[in-house]
Amino acid sequence: xxQIALLxxxxxxxxxxxxxxxxxxxxxEAKKSGIDTETNNMSVWPNVSEMMKPKAPSSIAGSNFxxxxxxxxxxxxxxxxxxxxxxxxxxxxAVRPGNFRGIAPIPKMVVEIGSExxxxxxxxxxxxNPDILYVAPVSGEVIEIxxxxxxxxxxxxxxxxxxxxxxQFDVPSLADSSREDLIGFxxxxxxxxxxxxxxxxxxxxxxxxxxxxxxxxxxxxPLAADTSLLLxxxxxxxxxxxxxxxxxxxxxxxxxxxxxxAEFGSNVHNAEVHYFDGPHPAGNVGIQIHHIKPxxxxxxxxxxxxxxxxxxxxxxxxxxxxxxxxxxxGGKVANPTYVKTFKGANVGELVAGQLEGDKxxxxxxxxxxxxxxxxxxxxxxxxxxxxxxxxxxxxxxxxWLLPIKPRPSVSGTFPNxxxxxxxxxxxxxxxxxxxxxxxxxxxxxxxxxxxxPQHLMKAILTGNIERMEGLGINELLEEDIAVAEFACTSxxxxxxxxxxxxxxxxxQV
Amino acid sequence: MGLLNFIKKIEPDKxxxxxxxxxxxxxxTFAYSPNSVTSGGVHVRDGMDLKRTMIHVVxxxxxxxxxxxxxxxxxxxxxxxxxxxxxxxxxxxxxHGLIKLLPIFVVSNLVGLGIEFYFAAKKGHAIExxxxxxxxxxxxxxxPDIPMWILALSIVFAVIIGKEAFGxxxxxxxxxxxxxxxFVFFAYPTTISGDEVWVSGFExxxxxxxxxxxxxxxLFNHLFEWMDIATFTxxxxxxxxxxxxxxxxxxxxxxxxxxxxVYTTTQMWWGTIPGSIGETxxxxxxxxxxxxxxxxxxxxxxxxxxxxxxxxMGWILNxxxxxxxxxxxxxxxxxxxxxxxxxxxxxTDPVTAASTNIGKWIYGFLIGFIGMIVRVLNxxxxxxxxxxxxxxxxxxxxxxxxxxxxxMKKRLQSA
Numbered sequence: 001x002x003q004i005a006l007l008x009x010x011x012x013x014x015x016x017x018x019x020x021x022x023x024x025x026x027x028x029e030a031k032k033s034g035i036d037t038e039t040n041n042m043s044v045w046p047n048v049s050e051m052m053k054p055k056a057p058s059s060i061a062g063s064n065f066x067x068x069x070x071x072x073x074x075x076x077x078x079x080x081x082x083x084x085x086x087x088x089x090x091x092x093x094a095v096r097p098g099n100f101r102g103i104a105p106i107p108k109m110v111v112e113i114g115s116e117x118x119x120x121x122x123x124x125x126x127x128x129n130p131d132i133l134y135v136a137p138v139s140g141e142v143i144e145i146x147x148x149x150x151x152x153x154x155x156x157x158x159x160x161x162x163x164x165x166x167x168q169f170d171v172p173s174l175a176d177s178s179r180e181d182l183i184g185f186x187x188x189x190x191x192x193x194x195x196x197x198x199x200x201x202x203x204x205x206x207x208x209x210x211x212x213x214x215x216x217x218x219x220x221x222p223l224a225a226d227t228s229l230l231l232x233x234x235x236x237x238x239x240x241x242x243x244x245x246x247x248x249x250x251x252x253x254x255x256x257x258x259x260x261x262a263e264f265g266s267n268v269h270n271a272e273v274h275y276f277d278g279p280h281p282a283g284n285v286g287i288q289i290h291h292i293k294p295x296x297x298x299x300x301x302x303x304x305x306x307x308x309x310x311x312x313x314x315x316x317x318x319x320x321x322x323x324x325x326x327x328x329x330g331g332k333v334a335n336p337t338y339v340k341t342f343k344g345a346n347v348g349e350l351v352a353g354q355l356e357g358d359k360x361x362x363x364x365x366x367x368x369x370x371x372x373x374x375x376x377x378x379x380x381x382x383x384x385x386x387x388x389x390x391x392x393x394x395x396x397x398x399x400w401l402l403p404i405k406p407r408p409s410v411s412g413t414f415p416n417x418x419x420x421x422x423x424x425x426x427x428x429x430x431x432x433x434x435x436x437x438x439x440x441x442x443x444x445x446x447x448x449x450x451x452x453p454q455h456l457m458k459a460i461l462t463g464n465i466e467r468m469e470g471l472g473i474n475e476l477l478e479e480d481i482a483v484a485e486f487a488c489t490s491x492x493x494x495x496x497x498x499x500x501x502x503x504x505x506x507x508q509v
Numbered sequence: 510m511g512l513l514n515f516i517k518k519i520e521p522d523k524x525x526x527x528x529x530x531x532x533x534x535x536x537x538t539f540a541y542s543p544n545s546v547t548s549g550g551v552h553v554r555d556g557m558d559l560k561r562t563m564i565h566v567v568x569x570x571x572x573x574x575x576x577x578x579x580x581x582x583x584x585x586x587x588x589x590x591x592x593x594x595x596x597x598x599x600x601x602x603x604x605h606g607l608i609k610l611l612p613i614f615v616v617s618n619l620v621g622l623g624i625e626f627y628f629a630a631k632k633g634h635a636i637e638x639x640x641x642x643x644x645x646x647x648x649x650x651x652x653p654d655i656p657m658w659i660l661a662l663s664i665v666f667a668v669i670i671g672k673e674a675f676g677x678x679x680x681x682x683x684x685x686x687x688x689x690x691x692f693v694f695f696a697y698p699t700t701i702s703g704d705e706v707w708v709s710g711f712e713x714x715x716x717x718x719x720x721x722x723x724x725x726x727x728l729f730n731h732l733f734e735w736m737d738i739a740t741f742t743x744x745x746x747x748x749x750x751x752x753x754x755x756x757x758x759x760x761x762x763x764x765x766x767x768x769x770x771v772y773t774t775t776q777m778w779w780g781t782i783p784g785s786i787g788e789t790x791x792x793x794x795x796x797x798x799x800x801x802x803x804x805x806x807x808x809x810x811x812x813x814x815x816x817x818x819x820x821x822m823g824w825i826l827n828x829x830x831x832x833x834x835x836x837x838x839x840x841x842x843x844x845x846x847x848x849x850x851x852x853x854x855x856x857t858d859p860v861t862a863a864s865t866n867i868g869k870w871i872y873g874f875l876i877g878f879i880g881m882i883v884r885v886l887n888x889x890x891x892x893x894x895x896x897x898x899x900x901x902x903x904x905x906x907x908x909x910x911x912x913x914x915x916x917m918k919k920r921l922q923s924a
Contacts, residue, residue, distance in 0.1 A: 399541070400560040408555065410555060411561075411805060412803055428547045432558020433543060435638075439559075440865075441865075471913065471916065486555055489558060
């Protein structure tokens with residue numbers, strides 16, 4: 001019996017060697033004839049990854065399609081529905097210097113309290129780069145310049161005019177102007193400040209020519225606004241924005257949509273369109289970069305939020321800087337809704353009449369990456385949502401063993417998988433205490449990238465630079481590992497650890 | 510809320526009595542999930558925490574506890590030729606089992622948690638839940654007659670040298686439960702190897718020996734007399750020809766036929782055989798394994814690859830066939846010994862196992878492969894999983910290192 005089995009194995013091995021030899025010979029022959037073996041399968045073996053490739057939905061057949069399985073959608077109650085967009089009657093807006101990573105905490109002010117500004121007029125600049133201006137999102141009167149810790153300027157508040165007045169820019173012609181001219185124009189209009197540079201997630205450095213520029217056309221974060229509202233009817237602005245970006249990079253502009261947004265994808269010119277389908281964080285641009293063309297070695301890429309691309313396109317189309325935002329207000333609110341307003345709107349005015357009961361936490365941004373704010377604060381430059389959830393400062397008897405209230409979890413120990421569509425009423429309770437890293441393989445399931453987050457975290461905690469870079473810290477920003485932080489059994493602050501690592505690395509490089 | 514307020518009121522001062530405070534904190538967070546809220550980073554946290562993770566492992570082994578307790582009594586009476594049916598003499602078997610198991614459980618948890626609490630208080634951090642699982646696993650892998658002081662010593666060794674010296678839960682290199690067992694194995698080999706130790710309640714297992722019943726048995730005898738049911742009788746004796754040898758001991762001497770002379774495959778599969786307390790019943794362990802896999806707590810990769818590794822080696826040994834033990838068909842290797850228990854509960858410990866997915870495949874496969882070598886080829890060790898797992902625990906970081914190096918190389922190469 002054993003001898004027969006041995007014989008069979010022997011025969012199989014000999015055959016495999018023969019076939020493999022033939023395979024190699026074909027490859028060599030193919031190279032001689034100048035056939036690209038990377039893209040054309042010249043092998044005797046069928047290409048397994050080609051066979052396993054997910055089928056794209058018919059609406060986007062033939063396009064670049066990526067199906068992501070890892071990650072998790074946290075379903076929470078109170079997502080805004082429908083297409084109703086209320087024009088917000090917001091009176092106060094602010095620009096927060098702290099939103100622009102990489103500039104000094106005390107920028108040089110151009111305006112003072114009482115100054116009248118138009119939308120697009122400069123408010124302040126960073127002393128080392130005086131030509132990069134940071135501009136007003138709305139027209140009106142500067143009413144407050146608030147300072148925070150160590151006299152850092154925390155926000156410049158503008159009381160908006162009823163009728164918005166826009167500064168008319170002299171737009172350079174795209175065909176005739178050089179990259180330097182365009183960069184100069186972006187600096188003066190404040191739009192350079194909304195381009196993010198990776199690695200490190202700083203504002204774009206005008207001295208650097210990025211390898212590529214990436215745009216994510218959709219957002220998968222919990223309670224996030226549907227970008228289709230923003231995109232519909234703005235095709236010419238989007239294409240103009242992409243045209244501008246194409247002038248800034250030596251490489252390619254990439255834009256990603258989810259498969260339901262084929263109508264927008266098919267109208268994009270001048271950029272490579274990719275479709276991504278999968279749970280959060282599939283909509284994060286960092287994840288998309290990893291699957292389209294990962295950041296390796298000393299690569300620098302730029303990313304731009306989709307609404308900023310539209311603003312940029314509109315600026316080139318009309319000469320006016322209209323920094324509109326569609327803010328989704330969701331979670332524990334009376335009426336989850338979309339509000340159309342401008343960048344940096346006042347939180348209290350946005351949620352007016354929406355809050356119920358006390359013990360609410362208002363979050364500027366989504367529940368994974370957002371910032372806890374009070375009603376007197378303002379949205380950050382990148383925020384397009386407000387999430388309201390309950391504070392969870394209660395004791396729960398045997399809560400770890402027999403939880404009374406349903407709660408979101410990725411763990412199979414909760415019966416959540418029986419109710420895949422249940423929308424949870426979440427709160428901020430940590431559901432346990434912080435512990436050492438014990439469980440393994442958990443973060444990997446929440447991050448659709450070829451990265452070992454737990455080992456990366458350990459490399460950061462031990463300050464091992466070579467390992468940090470090797471394990472892919474340059475491909476990550478906080479938002480990308482936020483789902484892993486949510487799922488973490490040991491309640492580790494992954495985003496904070498990652499930011500420490502990025503700051504440390506930036507200092508050393 | 511009244512109870513909660515009362516408990517909050519009796520909280521000891523952290524500075525004045527750190528040990529009491531640690532103890533209080535440990536029990537308080539056991540009874541009530543704390544009211545801490547998220548700050549910075551994510552605003553909502555998953556409902557899962559380490560306590561819940563650990564308790565599910567403990568829950569998954571409860572069937573092993575039930576069966577193990579009863580089987581201690583069952584084997585005891587089999588040795589004397591009394592109540593041969595599994596359910597005959599039910600109350601006697603159950604209470605004999607409890608009399609043996611409860612002290613082991615109490616001692617292992619008192620000693621282990623005591624040390625854990627002490628170090629937590631000393632370092633000023635909260636009590637970590639690691640020993641919850643270790644303390645539940647240790648009784649299941651000990652022989653029923655283990656002397657309490659040896660048990661206590663082994664746990665002191667395992668927890669202090671194996672865990673606290675490395676920094677506590679999450680930092681240890683070797684599996685704590687196995688470390689305590691390996692300590693007994695090398696320091697007091699006569700209590701954990703040979704044919705005599707797997708059946709409880711006798712000083713020696715030879716024909717004519719009578720059971721040692723202590724005060725606990727006598728106490729229950731009063732109860733049983735009053736209830737007018739069968740009692741423990743100290744005058745019974747071990748029947749002629751009974752050896753207490755485990756299937757593995759028999760197989761290493763005389764191959765599969767020597768095993769089937771004494772035990773049927775059904776007996777071995779269901780676990781009504783002598784052995785360590787909780788590891789004899791294969792179906793109940795497999796139920797535990799299924800619970801662990803279904804809830805995603807233990808890695809199915811490790812379990813599956815360990816099974817494959819053991820099958821591969823079993824198959825190779827069959828082909829070699831130099832000794833009678835090697836000729837035991839590979840499938841029957843799984844009827845003997847503690848393969849499934851090691852697979853479900855020991856190899857899958859996330860702290861000591863490899864932590865990358867590829868690493869887990871390699872780690873599990875090698876445990877299965879090497880464990881079978883130790884079992885069959887080494888006459889000094891009757892069973893291989895304990896040593897194989899500790900061996901691979903040692904190498905798990907190395908396996909991960911190479912997996913990570915490969916990942917890093919891929920990234921840095923094309924730079």
